[in-house]
Amino acid sequence: MTDAFLAIPATRAGFDEFARLVVELGHGEPLPDPDTWTTQIAPDLVFLACEGACVGYVWVQVMDGVGYVRHVVVDPGRRGQGLGRRLMAIAAERLLANGCTRWELNVKPDNAPALALYRSLGMDFEYPTWVLRLPPEQAGGLPAEDPALRVDELPAERDAELAAAFRVPRGVFAFHRRKPRTRVFTVMRHARPCGLALFDPRIDGCFPFRAADPAVARAAIEALAPHLSSPAAELLLAIERDGAVAEALLALGATLRFRIEHLAGPLVAPASR
Ligand SMILES: CC(C)(COP(=O)(O)OP(=O)(O)OC[C@H]1O[C@@H](n2cnc3c(N)ncnc32)[C@H](O)[C@@H]1OP(=O)(O)O)[C@@H](O)C(=O)NCCC(=O)NCCS
Structure with a gap:
């Protein structure tokens, strides 16, 4: 059976999808302008698509052998179906290929789904x-x-x-x-x-x-x-x-x-x- 999901490297054309999904993080930061996004964020961002629809993205940076998961977001209508775990697998694959041996991220303490996901992948609290x-x-x-x-x-x-x-x-x-x-x-x-x-x-x-x-x-x-x-x-x-x-x-x-x-x-x- 073929997998209906595709990991698609981000290009400028993905800016609107990013803008739609990033608000789900609730951090209230202003959107970068499309040029800045294209040059500074898109190269490290991968979209997940299913049957032509964007269902989420993950943004990871490689830092001295450590992978920094900046954002992981699943479309609100597609949560609880294993897509967050799938995006983290895409992130891990990319980071391992770039020589990372550890990964890290920030999460709000009341974000139970995200915390459960990250802990199930072996991550632990480091500092507040x-x-x-x-x-x-x-x-x-x-x-x-x-x-x-x-x-x-x-x-x-x-x-x-x-x-x-x-x-x-x-x-x-x-x-x-x-x-x-x-x-x-x-x-x-x-x-x-x-x-x-x-x-x-x-x-x-x-x-x-x-x-x-x-x-x-x-x-x-x-x-x-x-x-x-x-x-x-x-x-x-x-x-x-x-x-x-x-x-x-x-x-x-x-x-x-x-x-x-x-x-x-x-x-x-x-x-x-
Ligand atoms: C966090 C997020 C990416 C998880 O994506 P998802 O597709 O719903 O998660 P999955 O279906 O892949 O579930 C993966 C694991 O997350 C945990 N999880 C998912 N939904 C959960 C819920 N409602 N309550 C508790 N744990 C939950 C479970 O541990 C689950 O593992 P399991 O399926 O083996 O039980 C998604 O909720 C999201 O986009 N949230 C808004 C943006 C955000 O907060 N991103 C994280 C910022 S740090």
Whole structure:
């Protein structure tokens, strides 16, 4: 019996299907423009089609032997029929072929179907992320500025060092730097990195944002404020791992948009799709 499903590499023609399905993630990020999508996302994205209809997609990036599953989405009318598992098998195949031995992703803790799927594929919780919005002035309520702190924009040559210091895959830096107008802010304390903000003006936000303590967060937010799209704009921060900083900002009135769990696991060839 022939398989009715086809894995189709994305091209510009798939942009509208992507736009239709990406909203299912509920992350509220603005859509990239079709040109940016075609050059920066489509090469790593595969659609799943059945009898001429697009029924889902998966977007995966290869990062230093680790595969990062950015999105997996099944058409709302086709869920619960094994297509999410099929898309993850397509992702695994692609990542294994590119030398990855582990894979990782982010998921909201209340997304029971996705969590069950990922856990069944051997992934486990690694660290939490808090996605917050705040007016940057709110950081003035954090502990007073620490004179030992210095905020710098380091060149791409320092990315490997920062990636190791903050345990962020190098590929995250590479992807960020390929996007137009992005900036990499680093907070140093006595020349040691203690804060990181990968700032994307398109979303007025940083994903990820790291700060060793609330004073570091304050220094970073004050440096970011002049780069927001307008004086009234709020800053979006995806604070990875640093719970004390997230709690301090929430106590000052930051809005929690959602929480994320980072899952990771060994990559093994899944059962045939
Ligand atoms: C998550 C998602 C991709 C799963 O796709 P799907 O096609 O419905 O999933 P499948 O039918 O392949 O099921 C795979 C596994 O998911 C889990 N699962 C699926 N639906 C579930 C449900 N309603 N409740 C609990 N677990 C569920 C089960 O573990 C299932 O394995 P099983 O069939 O061996 O029991 C789909 O729900 C989706 O697109 N959601 C919206 C977008 C999204 O949240 N993406 C994930 C972002 S991290």
